[in-house]
Amino acid sequence: NAGVTQTPKFQVLKTGQSMTLQCAQDMNHEYMSWYRQDPGMGLRLIHYSVGAGITDQGEVPNGYNVSRSTTEDFPLRLLSAAPSQTSVYFCASSRDRKYEQYFGPGTRLTVT
Amino acid sequence: GENVEQHPSTLSVQEGDSAVIKCTYSDSASNYFPWYKQELGKRPQLIIDIRSNVGEKKDQRIAVTLNKTAKHFSLHITETQPEDSAVYFCAPRGDSGNTPLVFGKGTRLSVIA
Numbered sequence: 001n002a003g004v005t006q007t008p009k010f011q012v013l014k015t016g017q018s019m020t021l022q023c024a025q026d027m028n029h030e031y032m033s034w035y036r037q038d039p040g041m042g043l044r045l046i047h048y049s050v051g052a053g054i055t056d057q058g059e060v061p062n063g064y065n066v067s068r069s070t071t072e073d074f075p076l077r078l079l080s081a082a083p084s085q086t087s088v089y090f091c092a093s094s095r096d097r098k099y100e101q102y103f104g105p106g107t108r109l110t111v112t
Numbered sequence: 113g114e115n116v117e118q119h120p121s122t123l124s125v126q127e128g129d130s131a132v133i134k135c136t137y138s139d140s141a142s143n144y145f146p147w148y149k150q151e152l153g154k155r156p157q158l159i160i161d162i163r164s165n166v167g168e169k170k171d172q173r174i175a176v177t178l179n180k181t182a183k184h185f186s187l188h189i190t191e192t193q194p195e196d197s198a199v200y201f202c203a204p205r206g207d208s209g210n211t212p213l214v215f216g217k218g219t220r221l222s223v224i225a
Binding site: 031033035041042043045048056057058059090097098099100101103104105106 | 143144146148155156157158161201203205206207212213214215216217218
């Protein structure tokens with residue numbers, strides 16, 4: 001199993017650009033989440049999904065969209081990048097809400 | 113939704129000493145209590161978890177204790193080593209419908225050799 005994969009590993013965007021961060025898991029997990037982690041800070045939930053076709057907002061959803069058309073994939077879309085979105089983004093998946101969350105390696109995003 | 117607090121936010125211990133980190137939660141329906149470790153530049157990874165039918169669980173030098181009445185659980189690390197230096201997060205979970213999974217704000221542990 002590859003576990004949870006994320007692409008790209010690093011990305012630099014200019015203010016106003018849009019892009020999609022990819023996340024995929026091969027463990028047949030229903031639950032997937034996106035977190036952002038600012039330097040020296042904790043994990044803040046952006047969006048999450050409890051299964052294909054179902055998504056919901058977390059603590060900091062503004063400026064981001066998600067979709068879950070398949071169990072495996074959970075892409076995060078930045079609509080119009082802003083410097084405040086400079087962060088490390090982690091995708092995570094779990095069998096359901098009461099089991100271990102597996103994290104991807106992260107995407108380091110810089111917005112200039 | 114769940115309100116989660118971790119204390120302390122930073123902790124420095126001498127190598128060989130013990131470290132204790134406490135996590136307080138608000139949802140009395142929580143019944144799964146994991147701790148994650150995040151080393152510098154790495155992803156968070158589960159190190160130990162406990163379910164609500166158990167009061168304590170040990171795995172070598174780490175242990176988790178649960179007090180459901182007081183709604184808190186703690187991570188205990190004994191005989192600390194430099195490689196224990198990391199940020200630790202708690203993430204209590206329950207069956208409360210589709211409420212989002214949130215993490216505590218983290219505790220930065222530094223083990224001084």
